[in-house]
Amino acid sequence: xxxxxxxxxxxxxxxxxxxxxxxxxxxxxxxxxxxxxxxxxxxxxxxxxxxxxxxxxxxxxxxxxxxxxxxxxxxxxxxxxxxxxxxxxxxxxxxxxxxxxxxxxxxxxxxxxxxxxxxxxxxxxxxxxxxxxxxxxxxxxxxxxxxxxxxxxxxxxxxxxxxxxxxxxxxxxxxxxxxxxxxxxxxxxxxxxxxxxxxxxxxxxxxxxxxxxxxxxxxxxxxxxxxxxxxxxxxxxxxxxxxxxxxxxxxxxxxxxxxxxxxxxxxxxxxxxxxxxxxxxxxxxxxxxxxxxxxxxxxxxxxxxxxxxxxxxxxxxxxxxxxxxxxxxxxxxxxxxxxxxxxxxxxxxxxxxxxxxxxxxx
Amino acid sequence: xxxxxxxxxxxxxxxxxxxxxxxxxxxxxxxxxxxxxxxxxxxxxxxxxxxxxxxxxxxxxxxxxxxxxxxxxxxxxxxxxxxxxxxxxxxxxxxxxxxxxxxxxxxxxxxxxxxxxxxxxxxxxxxxxxxxxxxxxxxxxxxxxxxxxxxxxxxxxxxxxxxxxxxxxxxxxxxxxxxxxxxxxxxxxxxxxxxxxxxxxxxxxxxxxxxxxxxxxxxxxxxxxxxxxxxxxxxxxxxxxxxx
Numbered sequence: 001x002x003x004x005x006x007x008x009x010x011x012x013x014x015x016x017x018x019x020x021x022x023x024x025x026x027x028x029x030x031x032x033x034x035x036x037x038x039x040x041x042x043x044x045x046x047x048x049x050x051x052x053x054x055x056x057x058x059x060x061x062x063x064x065x066x067x068x069x070x071x072x073x074x075x076x077x078x079x080x081x082x083x084x085x086x087x088x089x090x091x092x093x094x095x096x097x098x099x100x101x102x103x104x105x106x107x108x109x110x111x112x113x114x115x116x117x118x119x120x121x122x123x124x125x126x127x128x129x130x131x132x133x134x135x136x137x138x139x140x141x142x143x144x145x146x147x148x149x150x151x152x153x154x155x156x157x158x159x160x161x162x163x164x165x166x167x168x169x170x171x172x173x174x175x176x177x178x179x180x181x182x183x184x185x186x187x188x189x190x191x192x193x194x195x196x197x198x199x200x201x202x203x204x205x206x207x208x209x210x211x212x213x214x215x216x217x218x219x220x221x222x223x224x225x226x227x228x229x230x231x232x233x234x235x236x237x238x239x240x241x242x243x244x245x246x247x248x249x250x251x252x253x254x255x256x257x258x259x260x261x262x263x264x265x266x267x268x269x270x271x272x273x274x275x276x277x278x279x280x281x282x283x284x285x286x287x288x289x290x291x292x293x294x295x296x297x298x299x300x301x302x303x304x305x306x307x308x309x310x311x312x313x314x315x316x317x318x319x320x321x322x323x324x325x326x327x328x329x330x331x332x333x334x335x336x337x338x339x340x341x342x343x344x345x346x347x348x349x350x351x352x353x354x355x356x357x358x359x360x361x362x
Numbered sequence: 363x364x365x366x367x368x369x370x371x372x373x374x375x376x377x378x379x380x381x382x383x384x385x386x387x388x389x390x391x392x393x394x395x396x397x398x399x400x401x402x403x404x405x406x407x408x409x410x411x412x413x414x415x416x417x418x419x420x421x422x423x424x425x426x427x428x429x430x431x432x433x434x435x436x437x438x439x440x441x442x443x444x445x446x447x448x449x450x451x452x453x454x455x456x457x458x459x460x461x462x463x464x465x466x467x468x469x470x471x472x473x474x475x476x477x478x479x480x481x482x483x484x485x486x487x488x489x490x491x492x493x494x495x496x497x498x499x500x501x502x503x504x505x506x507x508x509x510x511x512x513x514x515x516x517x518x519x520x521x522x523x524x525x526x527x528x529x530x531x532x533x534x535x536x537x538x539x540x541x542x543x544x545x546x547x548x549x550x551x552x553x554x555x556x557x558x559x560x561x562x563x564x565x566x567x568x569x570x571x572x573x574x575x576x577x578x579x580x581x582x583x584x585x586x587x588x589x590x591x592x593x594x595x596x597x598x599x600x601x602x603x604x605x606x
Contacts, residue, residue, distance in 0.1 A: 235438035351477030
């Protein structure tokens with residue numbers, strides 16, 4: 001490819017005419033070579049996750065299972081915030097509602113089959129998110145980011161209080177001693193088996209999300225995230241795009257919530273509340289929003305650090321963790337992943353490459 | 363019947379009256395220039411036409427439909443397109459993806475999710491890029507383009523959806539003389555299928571490509587007519603002399 005057209009129009013430096021917020025983009029894209037680092041990171045993370053239970057003590061495997069489930073939860077937030085720019089501060093609403101839903105399924109109907117639990121949890125998260133999106137996002141005109149974040153946060157707060165005051169939902173104690181999840185006649189208790197189940201589900205959700213985000217729907221989302229007004233002027237139904245991705249995010253949070261309920265063996269009000277919602281924001285910001293692997297890495301590192309710090313610095317560990325989080329968010333606003341991942345590759349490509357199109361045509 | 367008819371458009375921001383009963387009529391296949399001193403309300407009028415601002419008063423009709431209350435999305439789907447004053451190409455995307463993003467705006471959700479449109483639109487993307495002399499940069503990031511090229515990319519994006527009316531807010535801002543000349547050339551073929559409203563400071567440029575002009579001053583229409591009529595108009599000469 002020749003660069004003739006650029007010389008004919010002068011070699012004016014692009015950076016001097018572009019707004020400051022965009023200069024970062026340019027330097028990063030200039031640095032990013034042809035080499036792709038994302039697949040390398042993904043495979044490395046996968047290998048570590050696959051062998052971990054073989055190396056870890058059993059009680060740490062249980063902890064690691066919880067981390068995997070939280071990774072799923074982080075993916076749900078990453079999808080809505082990192083990919084669609086919807087600042088949901090109430091993502092736990094869908095996580096917790098699904099958790100409570102499947103807990104009731106187990107308590108009141110004595111059903112614990114994975115083939116009932118996961119679909120129900122997914123459905124609860126999806127429907128709840130769709131309803132909330134209808135209320136918060138589907139106005140005739142775009143709703144402000146403050147309205148949406150406060151709206152979602154209020155939802156989580158209210159659900160937390162309502163569950164705490166409901167006798168049917170067990171009040172502040174939640175719903176204890178949920179039976180083990182079953183696959184056929186096999187009862188799945190915590191440990192390596194549950195770990196690998198969570199890992200398989202995480203991989204499936206991860207790959208589906210990646211398929212979605214790398215499709216042309218993902219291209220529309222990239223446009224949405226970068227300049228919402230601009231793509232509305234192209235004729236995109238921006239609010240619909242947002243509602244769809246929000247509902248998908250809700251569904252993923254629902255899967256996570258139902259796994260979490262059965263893994264812990266009980267559900268309680270915190271699962272619905274604002275603290276849980278904020279935690280997932282931290283995971284994603286720490287690892288790197290707008291990349292799926294960033295959400296996974298962020299969750300694993302934050303949770304891993306908490307585990308290690310709370311063991312070794314019993315009194316001051318939350319302060320150390322807080323300072324670390326602040327430092328990352330201050331100096332790497334795109335998260336830890338941005339240390340190795342250039343902007344160009346983060347944004348990536350969408351749909352089949354033009355080369356594949358040409359091959360298909362010929 | 364004109365393609366676009368705006369009548370009695372007023373826009374008040376707090377105590378500032380940006381537009382005070384402005385009117386504008388544009389026919390099919392007409393290139394219409396909007397000129398006037400700084401602060402005369404040109405950009406505000408464009409925004410009211412495109413739906414980026416809601417006029418305090420007045421009515422906008424487009425292709426026999428009252429679109430005053432339409433959202434930008436609805437206006438775009440009715441055949442109106444806007445290029446912003448500030449370049450807003452998506453810098454991290456390739457030129458190819460920028461154009462595709464504009465082209466596929468009205469595709470169905472399933473087509474998008476399964477990337478069915480990409481194969482279908484490939485030739486069209488390359489044609490648009492070719493028309494704006496950007497084909498050899500198709501797979502570079504838009505951020506790597508010169509300012510002038512970014513403006514062309516934007517115009518190409520604005521034209522992608524086959525609009526019947528294109529609104530251009532200062533398309534040649536920050537361009538070199540040569541780039542301006544080329545921009546004029548690039549816009550000419552559009553006339554066969556599209557009308558144009560163009561806000562521009564460069565009077566030579568606007569004189570060369572426009573059929574009719576409307577002059578705004580302090581939110582009101584000072585004069586409207588053919589280029590020759592406007593050039594002969596005493597009031598218009600006065601405000602431009604006053605400014606100079």
